[in-house]
Amino acid sequence: AQSVTQLGSHVSVSEGALVLLRCNYSSSVPPYLFWYVQYPNQGLQLLLKYTTGATLVKGINGFEAEFKKSETSFHLTKPSAHMSDAAEYFCAVKNYGGSQGNLIFGKGTKLSVKP
């Protein structure tokens, strides 16, 4: 079975500072990993994904994540935060256990950006 743990339900950074959102996964098979962003009262937008190949994945809006098998981690980073980055971020892993390729989500991390 797969699972995802997001460390920190709320992260606050200053504008221009590094953004680091942590995600650890558990999977008995090579995982497919995803980061989604959700702005208030909107759906989820895919930021980036890891399936196979290069372990450093670049996404939209300047975000990137690195798949580290030895640490079972897939942390999301951005060198310089913008006010527009304030949102809820969800890490997810593809569920191989049964539900038709369903995603298993972490509990989410709310990112606040201070001016």
Added chain:
Amino acid sequence: DTEVTQTPKHLVMGMTNKKSLKCEQHMGHRAMYWYKQKAKKPPELMFVYSYEKLSINESVPSRFSPECPNSSLLNLHLHALQPEDSALYLCASRGAEGQGDTQYFGPGTRLTVL
């Protein structure tokens, strides 16, 4: 185009009403999903359709009734809902294995049950 559309954007209904939510995608995806999301929580899977057939029902009460009339369209029929059913309802579709199994989400329908 990776767009999934949902209508209506907002819905307010009484506990005796019957209403429907609609979801549409034109990406040729053959797997479609309904999720329910409460405030400050991750989405919870409700139903999965694969090739227009219901493949997963995550023990959802019968007052929620999904329907997949064709490969592009997914409906969620609502009847006799309870106030605790108030939530954001999200639709998603998933590309094929070779497309990285990515799920694309619609903007959601904000449902309020009075």
